[in-house]
Amino acid sequence: MYKMSVTVSPEDPLQNNFNRTETLQQLNNRYAEALLPLTVTFGFFTVFGIVGNLIIILVFSLSRDYKRNNFKVFVLTLGVIDIITCFTLIPAEMIKQRSYFAFGDEVSCKVKCFFNVFVSTASCLSLLVISVDRYRKVVQPFKKQLTPRLAVQILLIVGFVFPLFLAVPGTIMCGIKRENMTNIYGGFTEINLCETEDKYRDSIWRKIYKIVLIILLIGISCCYVVLYVFVMKEAIKQIKAISLLRKSSLYEVTYSSDVYDPNAINLDAVNTKRLLDIYRENTEEKDAFQKQSVTFENNSPSPKNTNRKKVSKQLSSKSLRSETPIIRTTRFPTKTLVWFVLTIVFIITYLTHLILALKVSEIVNMSPSEFSWFSFFFRIYFFNHMINPIVYAIFVKKFRESCRTLIPTLKARVRDICICQK
Template identity: 30%
Template structure:
């Protein structure tokens, strides 16, 4: 107590009060991250089981497993570490946890960026250059190893640059010592952490630009093939109808002349050139683009021998488009959230008092959009479940068993 008889609030009590306000402000974000951890853990565990044990051998399988491993690691390290950070923002208790959480944050984000960039290259080759070189199985597996090594090298400096550090903060008219999970105390006055963050951001930005450019070419190619297929569908169906009518007239004339009509009197329309490629990089899965699939459907009605072959080709072409759409969606979500994350992170890095000037509701909104980047570790299983027919069939068979 002071001389007037009032109880003096200790620094520890002030620190607890300050931390409690922050904890209350970000409570909705903590719940949101907790739900993401649950969904991400279960979803990525299912993805790992399906694609590792039941999915057919192809590059798509290998790259999905690569993404799933990064996502699963994040649900076990970065996301729980973030909840701990939100609960003890101003009184961080475990310096080693801060280092581990920060390391895996950079490791998983950079690893996913490299993996999605590789997938963009693979999709571009299959769609835009199907007759050229393709990524073989052994090179795909080797490149996945390279991705993990590069991601580890990029994240390794975090062990030295980040950690729990203490400084004084004004609160309630007094100065209180707070402990935060940010730059390590040895580098608190150094520009090295900022230079490191800028370097990582630049590398990821290059990956984003490459992905965006490649998917623009892929989208243009798919749209062009779709329009060409629709054009040939209309033109060939009209031609087939005219040929069919002509054949019926010839048969009627033959009957009037006493002749017996034969199948040769009615001819199928000639097959014009199609775009057809075979790719062995997906374990024998042919991936091709048939711009006249509708026209060929007309032909198979006249030639039953080719019906099964044409149907399989259409199914394989559809698988190519489906896989491309899946990876395009995952890439768009990653680009949107990672750009938002780095933008907000730059704001808080350059303005140390930004959190102090925010209201509780503003803090909630800020941290919600900052941690929206974790959606990348959760969304993949749901995209596969909605768009990948083989993934859905395997899940359905598991549920039945």
């Protein structure tokens, strides 16, 4: 009997791969390198979001151009939520990307999970309050409106307290999850992920919790769409009614008057049907004044006749001004447009996150480049928390002007504080 022996060359790649293993740190570094451009991008989001939202808070808090109204309350609320996100959640995500598959700190993991749920639900519910306020002001302007004081109280409960309680169950169930991942050599490496702990994976409470969050996000997104459809339709009707008023002879009379200011009208308070009714009433009233003016002209001297015409115009103007809400422009209302844009961005980014959340279990089979692209779109909602300064700068002229005078305003406030202390 002859014994057969097989000699394997040490340079055989198959044998080398069989003998070699990829450590957890090596695997993590390989994916962290692929995620580096995304980490840098999120770093830009952090800096821009902190600076931009800080400017928003300072401008709307210090500038005298912004009185205590709902718009100011809403802007400051979203600014606080966004700056919390930029200070906590986005930097935490950047840290996580450097050790995504080797996450070992359970406390940091739970803190990150808490802010994940808190900021998303806080933004979601705050935008719901804003959309309801827009609906009431544009579609139902003559019904009881949300006052700034009531808006603050509702936002504290809906936008901050309720999200705190909603984030607690997710924080409890979140932790370090251990799983095997195929490494570069075809073997398996045990990884540590910051996700739902194994003991809660099949829990009925986790399933209920996920269903509640999904219904909350999708349901409120549907409410956004429905409310803004009504707002847009009513705004278009109002713009057409205003255009009709501006083309009328009544508008020409009031425009030439020293009493009436045609650029001081607030579109939010206008109801289309009421606007047209007032237009007809004041047209009849203007015709009556014109008849009186003609009669007076035939029976009065020339100087007094001129005064009577002026008084006729002023009375007609005063009547219109006392009955008709002031209309700024025939363009689309700025505040409604601002909140509509921010709401659309929120819906798109968070629904993208929600859809990709169904694919989280597949990340262990993704290559570094696939995982990098997945992570970008999975966290695309971070864009929602740094876009506010851009939207305000584009649509709100007063905000742009206030930003230019922010430094002098801060210096004046500091100087006043120093004088008071002396």
